[in-house]
Amino acid sequence: MHRFFVDPDIIRADELSICGSDVRHIRDVLRLKPGDKILTVDGIGTEYEVALETIGRDQVTGRIIGRNTITRETKLQLTVAQAVPKSDKMDTVIRMGTELGVKDFIPVITERVVVQGNFEHKLARWRRIAVESCKQSGRTVIPEVLEPVKFTELVKDLKEWQLAVIPWEVHKGESLKDVIKDTSVTDVIVFIGPEGGFSHEEAELAKSAGVIPVSLGSRILRTDTAAVAATANIMQIFNEI
């Protein structure tokens, strides 16, 4: 069944109406007819099975014939604080991270981040990718892509998270598995460095703020690979994958 995101506000009793670009998609691309069924997801945790009733030029209406709260979301609330990388690497981090269950992404400006182009455009693009990947992965809650923040400011204010880790290539020590022993923790943040890595000062600043340095093995990982591998590994430690 085809899946669509709808605003939770438009769901009233057992009816809903869909506007916007999904209308054309339902009518002209999928060529659905009244009586056909779709799945709609409200982005905050519930999936509705909907039988289409009318398919108009600007609006599709349907009747809700089933609803279920789904468990595709992880109990772990993982934030990926990704130093903004060059080219389209952030796209990959957000796409794969969303599929793997990341709760939110914070684009981070570090010493070695090279800011290119218009941030507003980038943010809009990243948010679109989060929505698309959310849909594709069957998730019901869209991960947030927050406004960019400076590394030095973010590490000063970590009270939202119970555990913070920072893979740092200079740290040849404990792995994620070694440092994450308490899986009853629910709010975790992982910092991923940019192409040139974190500076020594940044890593020291993070450590003094209570962020735990970890090693991702002895091979040098590109920043997007590091983000995806760390996400998959953390999800595995918390039995979410």
Added chain:
Amino acid sequence: MHRFFVDPDIIRADELSICGSDVRHIRDVLRLKPGDKILTVDGIGTEYEVALETIGRDQVTGRIIGRNTITRETKLQLTVAQAVPKSDKMDTVIRMGTELGVKDFIPVITERVVVQGNFEHKLARWRRIAVESCKQSGRTVIPEVLEPVKFTELVKDLKEWQLAVIPWEVHKGESLKDVIKDTSVTDVIVFIGPEGGFSHEEAELAKSAGVIPVSLGSRILRTDTAAVAATANIMQIFNEI
């Protein structure tokens, strides 16, 4: 220090000479001079520190001033048997997989693989990506990208591996961590399905051949995300990351 791959055959006693495209790179791009040092890696496990001696039009010569056998390779020999995906997803699987320490990749033809374009060109491209990623990650052994093989034939002949696993979305059961308990095993193969997944028949065939079905969690992963996440998580189980 800049890293170059050299053929093990060209290393004689304490001298070596470099030909081909690396010459122009050393001379015109990096503008290295006699006396400058580079790292050369022989692709089979040894890294050489080399002081450049002459920088000619077609050849660079140098003196080996140090050599060390490096431990960036994993003890685990992981094969990724990837059903050939559409567009450039295989590029990502090979790049990220190489960085994460995969030993070799087998492009697999399954029921739902859509073969597009020229396979010889694709193979050549994938092999170039393996070399580039190997260099970037500091690895010393280039992963092989083998000739494509049919799924039905590969599962018939698995004696090369001590453990074979197949993430299958219909299998809502044990995770990689649940099924991999014996980490003294060294040769592991993981099968990754194409965009449409493995067919029921294929999964049953694999099971009857001793391949263990696993779940990668309750979210739907794109084929490239599944490959990278499974690789990262197998490496984590074997303490290689």
